[in-house]
Amino acid sequence: MAALAIASVYNEYIHGSDYVQVGPRTWWRNLRRGFEYDQNKFDTNHFYHPWNGALFYSAGRSSGLGFWGSSSVALAGSFLWECCGETLPMSLNDMVSTSLGGVAMGEMTHRLGSALLDNRDTGATRVLREVGVLAVDTVRGVNRAFSGEQRRAPNPEDPFEWRPRRLGALASLGSRRVGNEGELGGEGAKTAPFVDLWVAYGSVFDNERRRPYDSFWMQAQVNFTDDVDPAGLMTIRGDVLSRPLGPPGARNGAIALVQHFDYVNQRTWEFGAQSLALGLSRRLRISPRARVEMHA
Numbered sequence: 001m002a003a004l005a006i007a008s009v010y011n012e013y014i015h016g017s018d019y020v021q022v023g024p025r026t027w028w029r030n031l032r033r034g035f036e037y038d039q040n041k042f043d044t045n046h047f048y049h050p051w052n053g054a055l056f057y058s059a060g061r062s063s064g065l066g067f068w069g070s071s072s073v074a075l076a077g078s079f080l081w082e083c084c085g086e087t088l089p090m091s092l093n094d095m096v097s098t099s100l101g102g103v104a105m106g107e108m109t110h111r112l113g114s115a116l117l118d119n120r121d122t123g124a125t126r127v128l129r130e131v132g133v134l135a136v137d138t139v140r141g142v143n144r145a146f147s148g149e150q151r152r153a154p155n156p157e158d159p160f161e162w163r164p165r166r167l168g169a170l171a172s173l174g175s176r177r178v179g180n181e182g183e184l185g186g187e188g189a190k191t192a193p194f195v196d197l198w199v200a201y202g203s204v205f206d207n208e209r210r211r212p213y214d215s216f217w218m219q220a221q222v223n224f225t226d227d228v229d230p231a232g233l234m235t236i237r238g239d240v241l242s243r244p245l246g247p248p249g250a251r252n253g254a255i256a257l258v259q260h261f262d263y264v265n266q267r268t269w270e271f272g273a274q275s276l277a278l279g280l281s282r283r284l285r286i287s288p289r290a291r292v293e294m295h296a
Contacts, residue, residue, distance in 0.1 A: 003055040003077065003139070004085055011086075019086045027084045035082075035092040043229045046101075046272030047263050049094050053078055053102015054109060055139050061110045062140035067103075067212040074102040100274045104236045104261040107213045111201055113137035114162040119153045160209045168200045178267045192225040192267060194232055204242050204254040204281050205293070213238045229265050236261040237295075240276070252283045
């Protein structure tokens with residue numbers, strides 16, 4: 001409810017929107033009209049709606065609910081906003097984007113926040129950990145402050161809840177040069193710098209536990225240019241259900257139900273999609289000391 005109230009206040013007083021003056025009459029009207037398809041701005045529908053859904057999801061996840069229970073909170077929060085948070089007709093594509101995208105973004109940020117935390121830590125590094133969680137998973141950071149978990153809480157008994165079997169990250173800086181009519185120079189050409197983060201969490205081959213998102217990978221990119229949104233790219237691939245292939249100790253394959261979240265917002269192109277797909281992963285040994293993992 002707090003997340004819904006904040007979104008309403010932001011739209012009314014900061015964004016200057018005129019569609020959040022709601023009441024029982026608008027609620028009933030929306031329910032009577034049913035769902036439609038809206039065509040809001042690309043970044044609104046494909047990034048900021050999922051981000052809002054992630055706040056709903058995190059409200060459940062950081063209060064002790066698991067993956068499926070928190071997913072229902074994301075769905076309920078999305079429906080409550082569509083029916084009762086605005087005067088516009090309820091949007092079916094926003095429901096899908098907010099709820100499914102909220103699950104993907106919410107569980108990903110929850111896992112990364114858990115990897116940052118260590119309740120045994122003290123001093124300046126403990127403060128940095130808590131600040132990091134607040135930045136990565138805001139609702140969880142706020143809940144930890146109000147519940148007292150910032151000061152007194154044991155670490156989870158299951159190491160998979162906070163220390164995955166494998167965790168790797170790669171950050172890089174770069175820029176892209178975009179021109180007009182196939183030319184990279186001349187009038188209208190522009191250099192757009194960006195920062196890129198890639199994270200691999202867990203192993204679909206080797207994890208002993210196989211709960212949703214015990215293995216996933218994510219790529220995010222932030223634009224530093226004035227003509228596109230700062231959120232330039234986010235790709236998430238999370239294994240919801242998975243099963244290894246092969247005997248223990250020699251598992252070179254895995255099959256999984258994978259949740260896909262795709263968002264690209266660059267000067268050259270825009271793309272947004274959410275889906276569930278069957279994924280097959282294979283680990284190939286190309287020499288006695290080297291191996292390659294392939295995911296399809």
